[in-house]
Amino acid sequence: MSDPSPPQAKKEAIKQISSIWLVPVIAVGIGIWMLFQFITSQGPEIVLKIDTAEGIEVGKTEIKALNVKVGVVTDVILNEDYSAIEVTAQMDKDAARMLKVDTLFWVVKPRIGKSGVSGLDTLLSGAYIQLQPGKSDEEQRTFDVLDIPPVAPPDAKGLRLVLTHNEAGKLGIGDPVLYEGFTVGRVENVSFDTESKKAHYQLFIFEPYNSLIRKKTRFWLTSGVDLQMSAEGFSLKIGSIESLITGGVSFRVPRGREAGELITKQKSKFRLYNNLKQVRERFYEDYLEYVMLFNESVRGLQVGAPVEYRGIRIGTVNKVPLDMLHSDKNFSNKEIPVLVRIELDRVKSHVHYDNLDMLKSSLKEEFEYGLRASLKTANLLTGALLIDVSLFADEKRYIRQRYGDYDVFPTKAGGFAQIQKEIASMLKKLNELPVEDTLLTLNKTLETSQQTLRAAEKVATELNSLLAQKDTKAIPGEIRGSLQQIQDTLDSYGTDGTTYQNLDQALIQFEQVMTELQPVLRQINEKPNSLIFSGEKVADPTPVGGRQ
Structure with missing residues (x-):
């Protein structure tokens, strides 16, 4: 038996492209689409300049606006001169319209500031960069990051003002702006002008408190505790709790003054005063300046000390001492010049003068009548001095003098100087004594x-x-014995003693004898010879009325 023939394989033509390739093709297409979407969704790249990169992490630190992510940090490097940190950030496409010239950035992190505690939510999530959109038409891609959050956005409703002062460091960003103790604004910027050499403090007054700003409004520094020692004594003022910690600035129209028109212009300039007292004194703009020359010490006389006429303030000390114009080498002959202001408004509150010329003419006449200025102790505790003006009729005639560009206000030695003079005179007399x-x-x-x-x-x-000695000690005993004998003797002469009774009896007998001898004595007195010759016979007495 013969075997059957083996089966033959069927031959078919293979397709050129397999369907399996559809998977990578689709994947590539999706990738291209995603890349296109990513590229088209990307916003601009910006550079932020910041002093320190503390809390900033590449790929993790986000940029947010109103708590919505609008970008992320992609790189952090040092700049060329190592003076700052340059942070590169990739912004979202939608954030491009926020990046204007007036756009603001700052780092949000836990901080305890003058306005309270903020940024506690970043303890777990980490710090992020806050973006405040700008309103300008001009775009910008490089920004400086603020050290602290801004007080108010550029489009906030309110009024921005600029205060000028000769010294920097008086205020800090975030310090409160107070009206009658209530916070109505904040200090949002501090700078120093090198040309004018003045510090500029920019304030933001929130709406509706901007209506309080008038032309005659005055601003002054407010410290938490204001303790002053002056000629008027001690002055202690305590501000709000916030100003007690950080200080601040207060404002208002001084009482008794016209407010003036409303200020609406942004960044109008005002002067910043050191305290309210300085504000009040600066309102006396009409004044006469005089130089007072004192031969005594001016220690304790400060700028701002009052010039009083019998207790009524009429002026203010402006400079102590004024520049010495003389070049004498001998200090003993020099007088100390003090520049003062006689202020018209202060004088007008008691004596009416229409203008400075009338006041000057009146003072000139008063100088002739003995108007003089002298130093007087204002406060024994602080040693502060003031200038007292009074009339002295016995003063010599005044001769008008000039000191540089100023008229001289005549002076007289003060009470304390007079006391010193009298003490010196007394000491001199004491020295002359032998x-x-x-x-x-x-x-x-x-x-x-x-x-x-x-x-x-x-x-x-x-x-x-x-x-x-023994003999001396025995003397008192002998003396006592002798005294006892004397006492006994004296006792024997008493009424009860024998001697006294015998003497008394003898006196009685003597008295009887003298009584019996009286007729004899009378007879002898009448007829001294009666003792030799017998006397005449005395006739018998004849009774009266009898018969013979």
């Missing part, structure tokens, strides 16, 4: 007294020695 001769005499007297004391001491010593 103190040396008096002291010599006193020394001699003291020496004599010392000798006397030494002699007395010697006598006392000898007396103590004498009293210490």
Whole structure:
């Protein structure tokens, strides 16, 4: 038996392109579409200049506007001179319309600032860069990142003002702007003009408080605690809690002054004063300047000290001391010049003058009548001085003088200087006294007294020695015995004593004898010879009325 023939394979023509290739083709197409979509969705690339890259991470740190992601950081490098960090960021397509000249960027991170605590949500998510869209028509791709968030956006409703001051560092960004203690704005920018050499502080006053800004509005620095020592004593003022920590600036139209028209122009300029007292004094714009020459010390006299007429303020000390015009080498003959202002408005509140010429003419006449200025102690605790003006009728006639470009206001030594002068005169008289001769005499007297004391001491010593002897100690006993005998003797002469009774009896007998001797004595007195010759016989007495 023969085997059958093996089966034959069928031959067919193979297709040139297999359907399996559709998968990569579709994948490529999708990739191209995705690439196209990515390219077309990409926004512009921007460069941000920042002082430090703290908290910034490539591919992680986002750029947000109103909490919506609009870009991401793609690169962080140092600039060419190593003065700053350049951060490159890829923005979304929709963010291109936000990138204008006035667009602002700042880093949002946890911070404790003057306006409170902010950025606490970044403790977990990390820091991000905040974008504030600009409104300008001009586009920009390079920006400087702010150190702190802006006070207000460029299109915020309110009023921006610029304050000027001779010194920088008076205010900081974010410091409050206060009206009667209420915060109505913030300091949003600080700069220094090298040409004018003045600091500029830009404020933003929120609406509707911008209506408080008038032409006569004045701004002054507000510290948390304001303690001043002046001729008027101590002055202590405490501001708000925020100003107590950070300070700030206050404003208002001074009381008693016209407000003027409303200020609506952006970035109008105002002067920044150091305190409210300086604001009040600067309103006295009409004044006469005089130089007062003092022979006494001006220690304690400060700029701003009052010039008073019998307790009524009429002016202000402007400069202490004024520049010395003389070139004398001998300081002992120099007078200290002080520049003062006699302010018209202060004087007008008590005596009416229409203008400065009338005031000047009146003062000239008063100088002739003895109007003089003198230094006076205003505060014993601080040692501050003021200038007191008063009339002295006994003053010599005034001769008008000039000191440089100023008229001289005549002066007189003050009360304290007079006391010093009197004390000096008294000390001079004391020095002229013969103190040396008096002291010599006193020394001699003291020496004599010392000798006397030494002699007395010697006598006392000898007396103590004498009293210490045995015989001396026995003397008091003998004296007591003698005194007792004397006392006994005296007692014997008392009414109860024998001697007294005998003497009394003898006196009685003597009295009887004298009574019996009286007729004899009378007879002898009448007839001295009666003792030799017998006397006449005495006739018998005849009774009256009897018969013979």
